[in-house]
């Protein structure tokens with residue numbers, strides 16, 4: 537399947553820097569689909585900057601409710617209205633910083649699907665869980681709790697991001713990534729059937745130009761969710777190139 541290379545810009549950059557980075561990505565042709573997820577306030581500017589190119593734009597979160605008294609929050613429809621097509625949900629930084637639970641992520645995912653946004657649902661174990669031999673079990677539990685019915689049929693995306701690999705320069709071994717991705721595929725096909733054979737499974741956590749080709753060549757790795765390296769156009773485009 538065609539890989540998806542997604543950049544999560546997290547809480548970085550000014551409006552001018554976001555627009556400049558988006559401009560720099562526009563010309564970067566590759567065999568992969570490209571997506572960037574800027575902070576909420578930069579989405580519209582980035583949508584304008586990439587207009588006419590193949591680069592898609594997404595949010596980094598949305599509220600589970602369609603509207604209402606939720607100070608500081610943004611709805612899925614607002615993201616859609618601003619020109620976003622995707623939204624990252626359940627990132628480990630939101631699970632840690634905002635106490636997001638699997639049930640909460642599932643509700644947000646339903647909200648995203650209801651307005652036609654493609655959700656990218658993140659799962660992944662902590663270092664302690666991996667050391668205790670629980671990585672696979674943790675990921676499977678997060679998947680069953682975070683994904684609503686109809687997820688695979690609607691084209692939802694899953695990102696495996698071991699918490700201890702995010703922003704640390706450390707990655708699991710290739711065998712470990714392949715094992716988790718294989719397990720995720722089995723769980724998804726078990727629940728959603730044939731539709732889940734086409735669900736894109738991204739790997740995230742210290743993906744760089746130097747390790748991207750090896751990671752992206754692994755079975756059931758259908759793309760990457762890139763943090764730090766997505767803030768440098770040349771690095772992000774090199775990762776996209778490594779994808780095909």
Ligand SMILES: O=C[C@H](O)COP(=O)(O)O
Pocket residue numbers: 544627697701702703704705740741742743761762763764765
């Ligand atoms: O969403 C992206 C991930 O958290 C990965 O971040 P990183 O590439 O900086 O390790």
